[in-house]
Amino acid sequence: xxxxxxxxxxxxxxxxxxxxxxxxxxxxxxxxxxxxxxxxxxxxxxxxxxxxxxxxxxxxxxxxxxxxxxxxxxxxxxxxxxxxxxxxxxxxxxxxxxxxxxxxxxxxxxxxxxxxxxxxxxxxxxxxxxxxxxxxxxxxxxxxxxxxxxxxxxxxxxxxxxxxxxxxxxxxxxxxxxxxxxxxxxxxxxxxxxxxxxxxxxxxxxxxxxxxxxxxxxxxxxxxxxxxxxxxxxxxxxxxxxxxxxxxxxxxxxxxxxxxxxxxxxxxxxxxxxxxxxx
Numbered sequence: 410x411x412x413x414x415x416x417x418x419x420x421x422x423x424x425x426x427x428x429x430x431x432x433x434x435x436x437x438x439x440x441x442x443x444x445x446x447x448x449x450x451x452x453x454x455x456x457x458x459x460x461x462x463x464x465x466x467x468x469x470x471x472x473x474x475x476x477x478x479x480x481x482x483x484x485x486x487x488x489x490x491x492x493x494x495x496x497x498x499x500x501x502x503x504x505x506x507x508x509x510x511x512x513x514x515x516x517x518x519x520x521x522x523x524x525x526x527x528x529x530x531x532x533x534x535x536x537x538x539x540x541x542x543x544x545x546x547x548x549x550x551x552x553x554x555x556x557x558x559x560x561x562x563x564x565x566x567x568x569x570x571x572x573x574x575x576x577x578x579x580x581x582x583x584x585x586x587x588x589x590x591x592x593x594x595x596x597x598x599x600x601x602x603x604x605x606x607x608x609x610x611x612x613x614x615x616x617x618x619x620x621x622x623x624x625x626x627x628x629x630x631x632x633x634x635x636x637x638x639x640x641x642x643x644x645x646x647x648x649x650x651x652x653x654x655x656x657x658x659x660x661x662x663x664x665x666x667x668x669x670x671x672x673x674x675x676x677x678x679x680x681x682x683x684x685x686x687x688x
Contacts, residue, residue, distance in 0.1 A: 416445060423451045424471070425666050428464055428486075429479035431605065432457050433631045436477055439659050439683035443671050446679070451667065458482075465489040468508055475666040476506040477659070480600060483517075483545025490515040500552045502545035505662050516665060519549035522657030523626070526649045527557040532594050532624045534558040539587060541613040542598035543571040546628050550598045555579045563592065565614075587618060594624040595637070602627065602635030612636050622646065630655040633684065656680035 427436050432455035440453035451474070458464035461482055466489075468476050478486055483502045487493065490506060490513040497503045503515040538559055540551055543566035554562050562581040566572030569585065576583035584590075600606050601613040612619055614637070625641040630651035634642075641648045656676055664670045671679070 416450075418452060419450070421450055423449075423474045423666075425451060425453045425475045425477075426468070426473055427453070427455045427477035427479065428458050428461070428482055429455065429477075430457060430481055431603075432479075435630060435655060435683045436659055437683075438685075439656070439679045440663060440666075442679040442682045443663055443675060444667075446675060447667075447669060447671065449667055449669065461485055462489055465506070465513070468506060469511055469513055472508050472511065474508055475662065476508075477662055478504050478506060480544065480546065486515070489513075496520055500548040502548040504545070504549075504658065505665060507665050517549055518658040518661035518665070519546060519628075519654070520553055521661055522654050523550050523628075524553035524557055525657055526626070526653055527553055527559075530624070530626075530649055531647060532559075535561065536593035536624070537590070538562045538594040538596060539565050539590070539592035539614070539618075540596040540598055541565050541601070543568055543575045544598070547598035548575060550596055550626070550628065551575055551579055551581065554596075555581075559594075563587075563590070587614070591618055591621040593622060594626070595619065595622045596625070597627040597629065597635070597637055600629065602629045602637055604631045610636060612640065616640075620644075625649070626654075627651050628654050652680065652684060656683075 437455045444451040486503050492514045494516045497515040497517040504519045505516040507514045564572050564576040564583045567585050573583045597613040601608045601611050619640050624647050626649040627635050627637050628651050629635050633650045633652035638648050638650050660676045
């Protein structure tokens with residue numbers, strides 16, 4: 410995918426940012442590609458904040474139009490914003506902040522991206538599902554599973570407090586370990602498999618569990634082919650990978666920041682460009 414032509418920044422250029430513990434270039438390249446493609450005077454920059462509260466206050470004060478929020482800040486920013494919109498309030502998790510004249514509004518586009526992908530997948534709605542994780546992304550995934558018709562869902566989380574709370578909220582089960590269970594659909598909503606992380610070469614579930622599964626959703630987008638995704642695709646199993654999740658949620662963020670909804674073709678092109686050298 411060829412990059413669109415660059416343009417000159419000026420005093421009227423609108424700034425959007427991302428806040429992440431380990432920023433990548435995926436979102437930066439995705440948004441900037443579309444800004445140039447659509448002729449919008451915006452620019453996007455990724456940051457790893459040393460002080461989250463100060464960073465959010467900077468969004469309000471500079472002013473910055475919007476901010477993507479990644480792990481591990483999806484819950485931490487809740488007390489720092491002014492308005493929790495329905496998509497964020499419903500799951501107590503934020504992945505997008507929009508600055509409307511100094512009023513910081515919080516949204517969650519992860520939920521909609523996952524729900525859209527699940528709706529298009531051919532996973533059996535009656536199949537057993539295991540979700541690894543209980544943080545902000547897991548909240549979006551579990552809510553999307555419930556809302557797209559899945560009923561047999563187990564949250565797998567070592568943190569008993571957060572894991573049980575998430576499962577109870579949607580009437581699902583919680584365990585700290587799968588034991589002898591072999592769910593049909595596996596969902597990774599943790600950083601396991603993330604490039605450069607301490608568990609980049611690991612699986613979020615035991616190998617025997619992975620070998621028995623018939624479907625998979627992995628939210629990790631860097632790389633899009635995680636050890637879990639690779640293991641599943643080797644067996645010809647249906648997979649929803651993290652690059653599809655991040656493209657869907659980023660497109661929704663783009664629309665919130667700019668008021669412009671890119672076409673599916675533009676989203677596809679921006680996603681391909683973002684992953685070409687997303688390091």
